[in-house]
Amino acid sequence: MTSEPHRPPEGPSAHREAATLELRHIRKQYAGTAEPAIDDLSLEVPAGEICVLVGPSGCGKTTAMRLVNRMIEPTSGDILIDGASIMDRHPAELRREIGYAIQQIGLFPHQTVADNIAVVPKLLGWDRRRVSARVEELLDLIGLEPAMAARYPGQLSGGQRQRVGVARALAADPPLMLMDEPFGAIDPISRERLQNEFLRLQGEIRKTIVFVTHDIDEAIKMGDRIAVLRKGGVLAQYATPAELLMAPADEFVEDFVGADRALKRLALQRVRDIDLWDAPTVRVGDPGAQARERAAASPIGHALLVDDDGRPVSWLSATDLAADTVRPHEGRLTTVELDDILRDALADLLQGQVMYGVVTDGGGRVAGVLSVEVISGFLTEQGAGSIDEAPAPADRAAQ
């Protein structure tokens, strides 16, 4: 071993495995209060997953999270990381191994971005070269120019500061991250971008993450699993976003999830997940009679003209197909992609004021037809369906 006990085999980051987290019968009663903030909470978070704690104000989300890095101590119960009790750990040492990102990120205003990111690696005694390589790596990971390293927090936008906060939490490559409303103070547009970026990042780093929010839409988007808490830290439901939307455990969860849960389900599915209609494709030069037959047999009543590569060109009505052979034609089409999430695809159809969208694959070739009718049938079916058919918490980075 060298003088640097933490040096990984290669590269500046440690690439540690994600940790499992388990809360066992946690109770927390603050001094001088009549009721416990958390009465008896048990929860397991599998390694590499994002567990979102969500619930109304005062239900104990922040308390639950702060118990994990021993910023506060439980009245009773135990918390285990990778099967080992955190009560046996020195709190300061434990905290260095747990990334922590909060709403008011608390960057040090008189330190540069680089120094802010480097706080924990320096505490861990990394040498200068390794620290600066890690800072560079993280800036790249969070999408900030290397030149930003020399700036001060006051010279950054809110969204950039938030990214630096996330980078700082990730600096020592912790196996577990705690994020308390990390995007809470950001305007809705930047917030959505940060959420997407973070999901993409998580696709690469696969940390175990406890994420607190009071926003159910954010919970559905970010969570592999969602823990819905009610007052006293009572776990009303612990489930995947799809399960939560399809089968809320009780009225409290149903109310919390919201009346538009059918629409929210659309955010969990991609166009490729549902049964598309066959596209009645025809090409220039095809016999007119055959093309008219195809159009008549399709529920759309039109044929779809495609080019030699199978890319969509135009819808053709019976009138357009009146000739002996299919003629070149130009028209307006609304296309969606197989990888689009259903919510966005529906928005495209509504915006295009069309009932049908041509679905294309990655190469722009026709893969089928998506109709508003199919989407609404899908929603009804799903509403009546069992949660066994719930989709896996698929990669949501593209949302």
Ligand SMILES: Nc1ncnc2c1ncn2[C@@H]1O[C@H](COP(=O)(O)OP(=O)(O)OP(=O)(O)O)[C@@H](O)[C@H]1O
């Ligand atoms: N230091 C404290 N001393 C006494 N009571 C506290 C303390 N911190 C939190 N509480 C109480 O514990 C309960 C849970 O608070 P907590 O902050 O964990 O809830 P929360 O779900 O994170 O709320 P919010 O969404 O408003 O942040 C509340 O009733 C709160 O008033």
